[in-house]
Amino acid sequence: MDTKRADTVATPRRFPLREVILFAAVLVAVLGVYAAMGPAYSTRMLVEAACYAILALGLTIQWGYAGQFNAGVMGFVALGGFCAMLFSFPVNPDFWESELPGELGLALFYMVAAVLVVVGATRLDRLGVPKKLRTVIAIVLGVVLYLVVVNAFRGVTDQIESRAGFIGGLGLPVGVGWIVGGALAGGVGYFIGRVCLGLRSDYLAIATLGIAEIIKAFFKNSDWLTRGTATVSPLPWPVPGPAEVGFTLARALYFSVTAVMIAVIFFLLSRAYHAPWGRMIRAIRDNEISAAAMGKDINKRRLEIFVLGCILMGIGGAALASFNSMFDPQGYLPLNHTFLVLVMVILGGPGNNLGTIFGAVAVYIIWIMSGPLALFLMELVVTFGEGAFGWEAPTNMDSRALQARVFVIGLLITLVLRYAPKGLLPEKVRHHG
Incomplete structure (x- = not known):
């Protein structure tokens, strides 16, 4: 008889039915967008969703792994976008x-x-x-x-x-700006973490929110550095652009780059999550006093996870700015670059990397398609009203339809918090005995 016995009580593996159903639903939604809006629109949506998935992975390791509520995602996204502009834009x-x-x-x-x-x-x-x-x-x-x-x-x-x-750019390859964007966001996150990680979670959220607004205000008012409200464009892509190979193929190539980035990040985060370092981070999150009693350096570990999350936010922000081919400090909004990322993590499941990717894609599809669907429904109602009751068509229907996105996302987050507070794919914690 083998005297070697496993110390871990293995949980029986089950068929990931929920995961298969949810991702199949996302695939059906993507195909629906493809059929309704065309390949160019759908590939653009997928690229932006992939960039948001990188941002969401940065937030889920801060909030899901370590319980740090970062309400200043927008600031780190802006730092990444700034570096993408500064390093890739042509020399002045x-x-x-x-x-x-x-x-x-x-x-x-x-x-x-x-x-x-x-x-x-x-x-x-x-x-x-x-x-x-x-x-x-x-x-x-x-x-x-x-x-x-x-x-x-x-x-x-x-x-x-x-x-x-303004000073212009450095004319370097796009990837250099992405790497430096992650490093700059991580460096700023380090200094913020040294000051703010000793605060309670609610005060940490307020502090990071204020710092994000300071970063945005600095870029907005530094015309010599960023052209301020005049914006900087066009930013080059890491792949052949639409002028060379067409919109659909160029966006598909860009999506392949972001998909590879997500795969690498997902692999590294999964390995870290199941490693002793990941178990230590979760132990600090679940019971900080007990972790400290076992001799763990709480502040150092919390700072590490905060900086790591900021690095991913910077990289995602750089990729998003390059894809939009423009750096616009006014375009960074808490609703789009903080709250939306938070909804993605909540829907997918904080601490679950696969759930976060699902949440990012699903929420972004809902976000981007809420406007066209609302406009379609409004036009149906107006057409019916004009024929049946003689109604006059309202003005600015396009702008009114865009406001439906906020309502839909608010309704979505309310339903998720009510019926799935841990997300549709909650974190799976292995039990040891």
Whole structure:
């Protein structure tokens, strides 16, 4: 008799009937859109749904894996889109062939030096300076150096806007911008996490929401960097564009790139989820006190998962901006880039990667098709009313139909929270004994 016995009580494998039914329903919906709207429209919808799936995977590991409620997804999406623009957009010779890059670099040097001086001032107590005096010195230096740096920046940025419009891009391959977008979002997430992860979940949500609005406001008002409300377009694609191979084929190629990205991310997250690291993250989520009693570094693990989620949001935001071929700071809205992603995770199931992908595709199909379906129904009612009762057709039916999307998504989230609070594909936790 074999003396080796499994320590794990294996759960009998079952046929994934629910998963098959739900994904079959999504496939039927996609085919319906294809038949009704055509291949170009349906492939565009699939690409955007795939980009949103990457965003949703970033949120589901924060919220589902670690219980961190990030209400500032929009900010990290904007950071990714900015990097996609900055690194892939063609070089602006009016800027680079002048003395402006040197002046801008000098202003950036002043900023870095000011930050280092203020940080050094906060550590004067190590030299024997009383803490109250140290605080006063740091505050005074911070205010004075802030005014100096802002004045230096204002002079340079005004020159950039008047002589070159904006600094332009770097003309590098699109993939470089996507990678840097993820890294920048992760870096910003690291600094946010160092400050905010000690807060309770509700305060964390408020803090991340405010930070997202700050990021949006910075891009919107930095005409020298992003052209502000004037937008930057067209952004290049990582595959041949519509002008070269046609809309349908170009979008299909773009979808293949995003599909490969989702497959790689899904594989890595699944391996991490079932690894000891993933079990430790879930232990912290379920009972932080017990995890700390076992010697786990709670703050470090929570920071890791928060940064990882932000990286995925940055990559997804970069892919979405490149596909839209435009960077528009005003186009980043909490409804579209935070609340919609949250609905995707809730519908699919927080903590379930497969459920999150299903939720992203299903919710985006509902979101994008609610407008055309509402317009179709409104036109039917108006036609019937004109013939039967002599009604006058209302104006702005197109804009009114678009508002139906908000109603449909609100109704959807209400039904899901009422009848499937853990999502249609809830997280499956293996029990060990």
